[in-house]
Amino acid sequence: MGNFFKRTTKPKLKDKQTPGAKEKQSSSQSLSSENWETALSKSNDFKKMHYISQKSGRPFTIVFISSLVDDSIINEFILPGLLTGNFDEAADVKKLVPAADVQLSSDPKDIETKLLSGYVMLTVGENTNELVFIAAKKQINRSISPPEVEFSVIGPKEAFVESIDQNLYLIRKRLPIKELVVENLQVGKLSKTHIAILYIDHLVDRTNVQTVVQRIKDIEFDEISDSSYIVQMISDNENSPFPQLLDSERPDRISAVLAEGKVAILVDGSPHALVGPTTLAEFYSSFEDYYLNWLISVFFRLIRFFSVIFSLLVTPVYVAVLSYHYELIPKDLLGTLITSRRVVPFPPILEALILELTIELLREAGARLPTKVGQTIGIVGGIVIGTASVEAGLTSNVLLIIIALAALASFTTPIYRMGNTIRLLRFPFLLMAELWGLVGILIGFAFLLTHLLRLTSLGRPYLEPMYPPRISDFRDAIVRLSFKKQSKRPQFLRTENTTRFSKKKGEQKKDIDE
């Protein structure tokens, strides 16, 4: 490209002349056409170029922000057509530019948003009322990687990434039906985060969708960094340690729950999708359960439920029994306990608190450090501190075993967010055990139970199917029955279409030797 006239205008600093501009900009409300240029031209990546078409001799201007725009699109698709083509006014440009997304507009309000979302603005001649926007967004995406938080041995190995377009692609690919609706919203005064609400029409309960849309629209916040912001903002009870929307990084899981009749929320810039309404039981189902035979997955789920209860209650029970109810321990076992505690100078509660806090320290340190160093810390800390504290007589080795087991059990929770909740809940139980022994633990448990009973997820009961008791929903809650038995969608979702597949076909039984 040689012989055409090219001129780059230097950004004009009009700031001193219009001192009010800055204030107007900071209020970030609708900027007038004059103001957007002033504001943007302060940045060095704002580009405004003037050209003259060779064929018709018409001058035209393109404006864009270089960091958001892909240069090659401008060089290869936009400029050649315009420079060699014949056009008189803005409307003709559509024919010349081979791009899918070319929009005509005469609204100056569009300028700011379009430029900042990666469009190139084109004006022809001196006519600044006719604007053409050509999509030339730079696509820098992380490639799709295997899920790290919700890893599974069997099953697909793709996880969401930070780009909402790619995530939508991953879901659409799995649900290629016209009923899959994607509603777009924008949240955040400064971050202008794109949020997509997904659901399957004629299947989902409309009130769930409306609740989600309404709550997201009501969000007043400046900068949304991740979907976890949204979880906290649209939760039914913000003061609960329990997450009330499921988050998942697995596209297979999201498409499966969409098919169940739930609503999914994708947030641009976040590799975690949200799902609601959800229940407590769902947090203890790993998606791998569906990839295994149902008997095996029932076993695993039961193990997980048992381990939550174990991890939550075992140390408090130790404290309660050793402090108050040693009559409970049979004579033979009492000997073992006495030997292990003979040299320990602390009461059980102090002993337990020290060890629990040590484990929390190790976990936290391991989580903050880079992976390789973290592993070393875990091993060194765990083995060295553990053995040393037993040998020094600060803690009993029985308690060390119990606490290590409890920590291990808490890691079986498939959803990380829920695991954190269990970590926190152990401490109030410890204090209650110290206060009133087993009775205290039960009082604490009653408080927890009440909290869970009162909790809702998008207005649906959180403890379902345990309370309100719905026997039929147990088929995919604490246990997972075979696919044949899953012919109905969960009751609590109140789906418009409750049947997943014809039950008759699923349950047809053959006679012997037929």
Added chain:
Amino acid sequence: MREKIEERFQISPFLALYAIVSMQIGIGVLGFQRIISMEAGYDAWISVLLSGISIHAIVWMMYKICETAEGDAVTANLFAYGSMIGKGVSFLFILYFIILSVAILRGYIEVIQVWVFPELSVWGFAAVFLVLVIYIIYGGFRTVVGIAFFGLVLPAYLLLVFGFAFRYSDFTNLLPILDHTPIQLLKSSFHMSLTYMGFEVLLFIYPYIKKPEQSKKWVHFGVIITTVFYTAIAVITFAYFSEKLLQKSIWATLDMWKIVNMPFVERFEYIGIANWVLIILPNVCLCIWSASRIMKQIFPLRQRKAVIIIAIVCLIIVGLLDTRQQVNMFMDLTGKIGFILNYLYVPFLFVSVLIARKVKKK
């Protein structure tokens, strides 16, 4: 007159079963065996069945009352006796539910004091417990019934523990059958009816049941469950203890759990007592809920405030009951008032409501 409760606050008909059964099973289970066998000896299990059957009649009347008045007992009182007397009678129910919850709570604290923590502060424990109750009631009626549900389902494993007593049981203890006079059996039935108490909340939860017509069978079924439960426990206890020994054990159920012996745990009564928190929790919750609901209806008061007022009154009375004698007297008194309400007042109200309906139709 009729105030409609929104559907999203109502419970499914079958959940009424849990509310009623969890009300009926309470602190009494721990030691009813001695009291019923005082009169009728080891024929007392027949009395358990008898008073169980009588409850069906009362429940039937309760449903008729509520159906006729199209509402709970407060509406029925107003319907039958007019505004002034009706409200006065309803106010007595508030007092009854207050003393009932005090009796339950104080009775439980007594058990803890005797078996686990002799030094337990009555005030402190009652305060924490009542805060829990307030927290539950603030969650609405559905949460209250949820607690009733879990208060019945979760401690159900304790039933298995009775299995340990089987090994040391001798069912010939029960023979000869019908060794006592009908009068003795009836007296024993009277004592038993005190243990069965609590189903009168039906009069107040009625408007909160979706399709109350369908709940009838569930409530009657629930009463059958309780009857079978108490009869079974009475029979096992009679087989386990000799008659003289039973007269010496105040909390026979707890004594039976002492025999439990597993490789990792023995003296199961401690676990049982701790678990009893979950069993008496719905009792107190439903009582205070009913009391606060009546209060809301007869005074211009929000239920939130009513709950707190009632809880404070309960706390004060619980704290004032100091000695074992006082607690016993208070529990006896509560039982008698409950008996009057269930077996005298309910039939009386039933007749009054029927008469009132006839009069109003004319």
